[in-house]
Structures are given as C-alpha cells and as structure tokens.
Amino acid sequence: MSTARFRPPLGLGSAAIGPEEEALVLDVLRRGELFRYYGNDPARPPPMVAAVEREAAERFGIPYTLGVTSGTAALEVALAAAGIGPGDEVIIPAWSWISCFTSVVRTGARPVLAEIDASLCLDPEEVARRATPRTRAVLVVHYQGAAADLEPMLHAAHRRGLFVIEDCAEAPGATYRGRPVGSWGDAAIYSFQHNKPITAGEGGLVATRDLRLYERAVRLSDLGQYRPHHAQVTPPREAPFSGGQCRMSELTAAVALAQLRKLDRIRDHCRRLKSRILAQAGNLTGFSWRPLADPAGDFGFELYGYAPSADAAAQLREQLDACGVWCQKRTGTYPQYHREYVKTGLTAHPALSPFRDLSPWPAHGYRAEDFPRTEDLTSRFVALPIGWRFTDDDADHIASSLRDVTTGTSG
C-alpha cells in the first residue's frame, strides 16, 4: 500500500476547482472588468465582488458583508472598525493562527492569550478570567471546522460589554445550535486563502449586522472612501478618516463565488465520511475524539483525537503513517507563545508595540509555562484530514487502520 494514499492536497476547495470557477473567471476576463468599482459601463458596476458579498450574506446569515484581500486583512479591518486601538486589550486563544495575534498588535491593542478547551477552541471560562478594565473584545476562533462554545462565550463577553469577533476562516458553513457560525457575534471574518475549505487562492470577508461597523470597514478597506455601491446599502454617516487599501478584485471574487456555491457540497461530503469513520472505528482504546461544542455542526474536514501522552500521540502518528493514513496537522496553527514575533514582542516601530511597558519580556501571559492546558492538549492530539476526493473505501481504511493501531494489531 502506498504510504501517500491519504495525503490530501492542501485545501479542500482547491481540489474541487472545476468548470464553474473557470466560467466565472472567463466571464471577468472577457469583459475586461477586473476592478470592482468601475468597468465599461458607468451605469453598471462589475458584478462579481458584489455577488460574493450578497450570496455570503445569505449563506452565512449576516446582512452586511465586505470583500477584502485576505482573512488577515478582514481581521485588521474588523478590529479597527470596532474601534479597537492603543490601550485596549483583546482576548484571543493562545492556540490560534498567526494573524489572530498580529492583527490585534497592528491596531495598537494588546492581544491577551487565553487557554483553549478540549475542543481546541477558546475556553469560554477564560473570558471572565482574562478580562480587565482595558479589555474591549474577544476574538473567537472556530478551529478547523468546528464551532467554539458560543453561547457561554457570548454571555460572558456581552455582560462585560465586550465586542465579539468570530473568526470563521477555518469553518465557513459550520453551524452552532443550527445557526451558521459568524451569525452569533458582533462581527465575523472569513478567508479564501488556498488552505481553506473554500478558496480563491487569497481573499477574505468581513461580515456584520452593524451598519456603523460596515461603513467603517468599507472606509478602512478603501482609503477612507465610501463609494456609491455602499451608499446604497446604507448612507454615509461617519466623518471620513484615513483608511488602508485591501479591496477584493473581480478575479478573486469570480473564484470565490463559484466556491461559495460549492460550500454545502464540500461540507456534506466531509460530514458523511466523518460519520462513516466514527461509526466504523467504534470505541478505541487509548484514543478519545475531540469533544465538540456542537458535533452536528462540525464541517467535518478534519477529525481530531487525543492520545494519553505526547509520546503515545507521536507513536500513533507513525503507525498510521505506515498504514498510509496521513495524520500530520494540516493547519498552520501554533501556540502563539512559541512564535518568534511573540518571543521578541517587537513591532515595526518600537512606539507601536503594545508590549513596550511590559518588562522583562516575554512577560507573564506570553510564555509556555503560563498555558499548561493548551500545552498539554496540543501535544497529545492526532489529526485525520478528510479530502474532497476521499471515497467510502478511503474512510473505511482510515477507520480500520485506527482500530488496528489502537489495538496493537498493525504492522
């Protein structure tokens, strides 16, 4: 058996690219309209970014969405649109993607790291533990397809007046208690980066039900401007301010739109194979599945389980690999305190660092020893990705390999 049998291509969405993406990209190219705000006909602006925004709003249950260049840009825009800035603190999971940390730093606010729970998402109880009078927001990351426990999280955050941003970059189409993730908090972000369930190579969305936040997000993404397309959504009320530039292009939107329309098919495929693996694997010795806040709402593209120790997890990975089951972590997520930019605490200009008053550095709250639970959980998991091209037979092989390696009958 090939040891590469289950090595999935990076990203689910990229494996599902086909004639639909091709047709929409060709449509943009043939019209020669690559910029969202104007094209050949002054009376008819190009349609692709506007269509992504409209269809994403419907699909994710959030009325106002804005296309931007990446999930990271979406995070920076959402935080700044919410008014987060110097002197503020934002609670983020210690185990999260790089930009969950850097986007907060770039607003001038201080990211406050918090423990995750066994779902590998932010522990809702951490909101009360980490909140200080300077805390302004909580960034909730729905890790690899699965929702964080939103109800207690929102309760803890909103009773303290904290703004909640849902980071849905890794979980578009996942639900919590029957409602899409992203529709629960005060704002949400999405990513179309290559290694995501749906992709356009790069790209992102900011979503909110708050019109003021929407207007500020538009201005932040378009050099402070607020063009007629957006004025039709809601008339301008904010005094113009200097913004950055992270507008989504029509070409990106063409791919993103075709992918968005495939989201449910991709998700249903993953869910079906996930259920098949779980049913066939049954109870496993020395291996427990990641407990989820809402198992029915999981996207299902990556199954996580825990071994009793880091050594046992490493051994399981090796044995599964020998069976042709690829089980290396597919996300680029790390505990933030292990990353270089946290170890230095630096920003491009020293005066911009939200850590400049904390000495010695790394201060308490930015070192591995401050996060025993996150350290323990992330050292013991084994991740089993499910690819778009995986078949029922592949699912059966994963399940039987798991049974074999946990009962010691493999190789």
Ligand SMILES: Cc1ncc(COP(=O)(O)O)c(C=O)c1O
């Ligand atoms: C949880 C999370 N947030 C934000 C991002 C940033 O998205 P992008 O890569 O599009 O900037 C990513 C993806 O890489 C992510 O996984």
